[in-house]
Amino acid sequence: MSEINYVIEATDLTKQFGDFKAVNAISFNVKKGEIFGFLGANGAGKTTAMKMLIGISNPTSGAANVAGFDVFTQAESIKKNIGYMSQKFALYDDLTVKENITFFGGIYGLSRATLKQKINALIEELGLHDIADNLVGALPLGWKQKLAFSVALLHNPKIVFLDEPTGGVDPITRRQFWEMIYKAAHEGTTIFVTTHYMDEAEYCDRVSIMVNGKIEALDTPKKLKEQFKVTSMNNVFLKLARG
Amino acid sequence: MSISVNHISKSYKSIQALQDISFNVNEGELFGLIGPDGAGKTTLFRILTTLLIADTGQASVAGYDVIKDYKAIRNCVGYMPGKFSLYQDLTVEENLEFFATIFKTTIEANYHLIKDIYVQIEPFKNRRAGKLSGGMKQKLALCCALIHKPKVLFLDEPTTGVDPVSRKEFWDMLKRLQQKGITILVSTPYMDEAALCDRVAFIQNGELLEIGTPKNIVKEYSKKLYNVKSDNMYQLIDSLNTFKYTYSAYPFGEFVHYTDTRDEFDIKELHSYLKDKGLHNITIEITNPTIEDTFMALAK
Incomplete structure (x- = not known):
């Protein structure tokens, strides 16, 4: 077992489909x-x-430990100890704000008392008083995503995985979303995030860039820019991503 | 005038999707409709491609009225919806042939229009469309929208969810299509793509905020904008948000873009405020606004 200095440790992690790695x-x-x-x-x-890191796909070979659990043998424990949200799926559109929080809180096994307290705190924090009983489907995308992020943090996971959380979100709300990310990280939650907005890549402590199944670069945005002798992460990406 | 939109409004039950929208797109222009998800972009596209009828107002495309002449419009426009809408269980080639046949033409007749794009997906021409990657689906959809040589091309968020390299390639492609005389109306939530259009319209909550060339739109930005940087982004944003003279403070890459409520102010004052908050390596420099700054100032 690893020391919990690292929330994710991946070594030679590989997934092969037929001949294709x-x-x-x-x-x-x-x-x-x-x-x-x-x-x-x-x-x-x-x-x-x-998918391998969040415990829903078995690696072909290699090793990985997420939130203290092994991806091969303890996938169920991983799922309980991480948060996850994606652009495509985050909340149920035909449940209300409150119902969504209750539902996901229940899934993660929060007690009724804790849940009640969490719902109130969350509605307070996000300023959702007036719409707590509205269907989530009727909310603007940006609000939905902010709510989804909070819901992903309900059970105080060690790490939260965000798969393109801000795609299509307006520029102001996108920044509010990142302020929430900073806050969560500041409070000790580890954030694992994918994005196609290169300005958001600059907000990360460290960035990895995958090309054809391999990690071709991994460092702080500052060092990556120095390494590739460019002034923005967009240009780092353009230099690397076509292999 | 290739596209003319006059006082178009549309609502769904209690939601006002478009409010009194008017603008024109010139022939051969690459015109961008820039706005976030839910702004009303798709509703506008559906009205212009005759798939939806506006509550009030008129619009015409390629000289045809969207209601009276809807059949003529359908023959001379190409439409690539935001959601992938080709036949998933037809192959790449079958999809293309199908659309060519529907418009009573052949792949060969207009191959020159799609050649650049099609060669990239040709190795997969026998693959079912449903099995293609996102980037390839997008290229096939563009080919299918072009195969009848449309006068006007409507592209609804063609680059959403697409990585920066593929986005750049896609825009290079649009520029080449424009040179072939096709008028293009394209929507996007990416502000950096606005700079690549001849003219853009900002849209949010169903309202047009601004129309103009990217250069002129940036000139509209009236406040002095500063790049602020320090060793701790979280604390920097937090400190700026609680500074009593902050008008706006938005993270922009490695900087925070800051504007002050006062017309003139002393940078040293802000500097010492941030220093007192425990921040280090503070730099404050005046900078030029981008299109995104302008959009946010208008949307605020």
Whole structure:
């Protein structure tokens, strides 16, 4: 077992479909409280890698430990100890704000008393008083995503996985969303995030860039820019991502 | 005038999707409709492609009225919806042939229009469309929207969820199509893509906030904008948000873009305020606004 200095430890993690190595022996660590940006072009293998890390896809080979649990043998424990939200699926549109919180809180085994307290705190924090009983489907996307992030944190997970959480969100709400990310990280939650917005890559403590199943670069945004002798993460990405 | 929109409004039950929208797109123009999810972009596209009828107002495309001449419009426009809408269980080639046949043409007749794009997906021409990656689906959809040589091309969020490299390639492609005389109306939530259009319209909550060339739109930004940087982004944002003279403070990459409520102010004052908050390596420099700054100032 590992020391819990690292919330994710991956060594030569590989996923093979037939002859095709979607994820090809990636190794990296993510520290507690770190905001880790997981970048790559469409089809580079990000989603496949993420599925292994959150315990819903078995690796072909290699090793990985997430939140203190092994991806091969303790996938169920991983699921209980992480938070997850994606752009495509986050909340149920035909449940109200309150019902969604209650539902996901229940899934994660929060007690009634804790849940009640959490609901009130959350509605207070996000300023959702007037719409707590409205269907989530009627909310603007930005609100939905902010709520989904809070819901992903309900059970105080060590780490939360965010798969393109801000796609299509307006620029102001997108920034409010990142302020929530900073806050959570500041309070010790580890953030693992994918994004296609390169300004958001700059907000990460460290960034990895996947190309054709491999991690081709991994460092702080500052060092990556120095390494590739460019002025923005967008240009780092453009230099790398076509292999 | 290739597209003309006059006082178009549309609502769904209690939601006002579009409110009194008016603008024109010139022939051969690459015009961007820039706005977040839920702004009303798709509703506008559906009205212009004759799939939806506005509550009030008029619109015309390629000289045809969207209601009276809807059939003529359908023959001379290409439409790539935001959601992938090709036949998933037809192959790449079958989809393309199908759309060519519907419009009484052949792949060969207009191959020059799609060649650049099609060669990239040709190796997969026998693959079912449903089995393609996101980037390839998008290229196939564009081919299918072009195969009848449309006068006007409508692209609804073609680059949402697409990585920066593929986005750049896609825009290079649009520029080449424009050079072939096709008028293009394209929507996007990515502000950096606005700079690549001839003109753009900002849209939010069903209202047009601004129309103009990217250069002129940026000139509209009236406040002095500063790049602020320090060793701790979280604390920096937090401190700026509680500073009594802050008008706006938005993270922009490695900086925070800051504007002050006063017309003139002393940078040193802000500097010492941040220093007192425990921040280090503070830099404050004046900077030029981007299109995104302008959008946020208008949307605030």
